[in-house]
Amino acid sequence: MTASPTPPDTDTVFRATDLALGYGATPVIHGLSAQIQHAEIVALIGPNGAGKTTLLRALAGDLAPHSGGLTFRGQAITTMNRRLRAQAIAYVPPTLDLLSAMAVTEFVGLGRTPYLLGGRRWQATDQSAVAYGLRVMDLEAFADRNIHELSEGEKHRAMIALALAQEPDVLLLDEPTAHLDIKHAWQTMELVSELHRTRGMTIVLTTHDLNLAAEFADRLFLLADNRLHAAGPASEVLVARTLSAVYGYPIQVWTDPDQKVRRVFPLRR
């Protein structure tokens, strides 16, 4: 488990105040008040339809709040300058939706768009940001390959590399491990927590994998019944009674004697 740094209270990255979110007239989340601190890994968990992705998309600025406030470093997310926002917050979608064929380097290079839209020319800093993304995601061998020829795990790494090329402070990951086997899923999360350790990056992710969340996240936000049901470290949120009630299915929680490792498993009724 990662040694979680305790960030100072003044260093709030995201702040939600009585936040309500939804699509059109349909409400998905309401009355959500929470903060995410600098250099935290937060996992959004909860049953299907609880609003994990909705909340993540709101953090990315895709969704305007129905009511309440949602700020990034004190500024309302939806009113931020798009380019500056993309330089600070990067979002990694669950699957690749790329129209054309292109080389992996070219794809990762799209992550430099927020710096180049003003008309600035491509320069050495852009090249090194792309090289950094490729290196961290272990994609250097694939640099010239057509991205559509890559495996699911490799594609996903390329998407994270694109986000890293944006040189963001915050990385938002939507179901980063949904299409990956155990090895690739845990490897991906090890890479992510490595970024968190070495770069002090703030990371918010959605996942259905409670064990993965328990292992890698500093705090878990359990969303259920259109609200934030519980928030805190795994030891507080991943409690058998809470989980069984929220998921409507008997769930057991196992911890080792030192309370370091925590695992969740369902029991057949």
Add this chain to the structure above:
Amino acid sequence: MPLSPSSRPQRQLALLLIAGPLLILVAVFLGDGWREPWRLWQADHAGILEMRLWRVGLGALVGASLALAGSTLQTVLRNPLAEPYVLGLSSGAGLGTAAGIVLGVLALHPVLLPFAGFVGAMCSLVIVYHLARTARGTTPHTLILAGVVWGSITHSVLMFLVTQSSAEGLQAILWWMLGDLQVYETRMVITVCWLNGIAAIALYTRSRALNALLLGDEGAGHVGLHTERVKAVVLVLATLLAAAAVSVSGIIAFVGLIAPHMARAMVGADHRRLLPAAAVIGATFLVWADGIGRTLLFPVEIPVGVLTALVGGPFFLVLLRRKQREIWS
């Protein structure tokens, strides 16, 4: 070093930018007397040479414009079959232009005609897009269907206008509807040249934004794009390019479909290379189609629109039968 480390696309683009203009120049000799090209410089052929140069110039202008419009429409609508003719933009522009003639815009000033065409094409784009839109955006097939239906509606109205025109004008209008690169009014060609030159530069400056659109609307937003704003701007530019071309050349099908796909195969998806490559390919293709039309059955001239349709129709059908993914990659 921009994006791609491989220099192959760069070399291909350089090759295109050299070979294209050369091929276009050679096409000046196609047509009557192509066996004795030197005679074009004889004093008694001066008129023919001038006409040829105008015609080839117009062909290049129209071909490049349609190709740029097609490339942009394919990217923005995320549809490999999109192009001005298939989407009904060309017939909309044709109707706008014809309405402009009937309403006396031509008599007012001939350079206003491209604007009448632009209004017609813009209306068509809005109508077709809304007809084709489903909850999850437009699919290739609904967009094409809406385009075909709208195209046939505007075409009928256009035909009606044609039947109301004077007998001596009929031949010219008929030619125009099939696509005709003869220059009747040089001032109009020069106007279109300026308009589309500016539109092409404006489009090119948005290459990076177009590249970002390949990530999808939301993906483009996540890398800093004002997606709706950018899409609106480039769609207007593409429509302007197509409409102005139609106002001087008539309705020429499929150039805007073939050229972008050929360009993509040669230089890749990056719009900073794709746009110039598509423009050169479109220009060369159209000028040569017109040149072959002048030469093949001489003294009978095959309208250029007939030749592009003969090549482009089958090309379209092949694309239609392939899967999305295979077309783009």
